[in-house]
Amino acid sequence: MARGNTRQRIQDVALELFAEQGYEKTSLREIAERLDVTKAALYYHFKTKEDILIGLFEDLTRPMDELIAWAQEQPRTLETRQEVLRRYQVALVHAAPLYRFMQENQATVRELSVGLTFKERMLTLTELIQEPDFALKDKVRCISAMFTMHAGMFFLQNVEGDPEEKHEAVLEVALDLLAQAHGA
Structure with missing residues (x-):
């Protein structure tokens, strides 16, 4: 998957989770799990929420x-x-x-x-x-x-x-x- 698409998917899923359970209660680990990628793969694109x-x-x-x-x-x-x-x-x-x-x-x-x-x-x-x-x-x-x-x-x-x-x-x-x- 192209880098731009992965980045967009991460943002879309993060926004879904932020909306569902709140920004403060959402972790990078949960975002990675919902995307079915490793935390390291997520970290490549974004270091923090x-x-x-x-x-x-x-x-x-x-x-x-x-x-x-x-x-x-x-x-x-x-x-x-x-x-x-x-x-x-x-x-x-x-x-x-x-x-x-x-x-x-x-x-x-x-x-x-x-x-x-x-x-x-x-x-x-x-x-x-x-x-x-x-x-x-x-x-x-x-x-x-x-x-x-x-x-x-x-x-x-x-x-x-x-x-x-x-x-x-x-x-x-x-x-x-x-x-x-x-x-x-």
């Missing part, structure tokens, strides 16, 4: 960094802001298991530097979908659009319905908030 978690966060933040870089190069228009939300939703859906982990293990996330860098990225994205001269209500609408995206990830898990329809509904509400902030 924290290393696995940092790798997961890097995988999550890479699309965010790419989105921020793209948005910073675009004209500051409503269309660009709408596209930021669309692309951000794709990243959120892809990273849903990690977001659930973050929600359920906030203390652990806070202890690691990754939590801080994630927060900084969120603030940057929020700034990219608004203008400094927006009225306070419009700034709140833009910030609410971002929070709608996040709330949709967490709270709609418990709502009956097709996942695709739920994602579309969340995006539509977020885009409506953005359009209102622009007086559209």
Whole structure:
């Protein structure tokens, strides 16, 4: 198996175990057992649980960094802001298991530097979908659009319905908030 695939499998299984029994209660030995590899094989890729978690966060933040870089190069228009939300939703859906982990293990996330860098990225994205001269209500609408995206990830898990329809509904509400902030 290619190294990248093994690394990804380790991260996926670790995240499953972290979700099932908590980060603190999960050992590298248990991760290795679930993968049916030796602890040495696991150790080749990751020395500690924290290393696995940092790798997961890097995988999550890479699309965010790419989105921020793209948005910073675009004209500051409503269309660009709408596209930021669309692309951000794709990243959120892809990273849903990690977001659930973050929600359920906030203390652990806070202890690691990754939590801080994630927060900084969120603030940057929020700034990219608004203008400094927006009225306070419009700034709140833009910030609410971002929070709608996040709330949709967490709270709609418990709502009956097709996942695709739920994602579309969340995006539509977020885009409506953005359009209102622009007086559209």
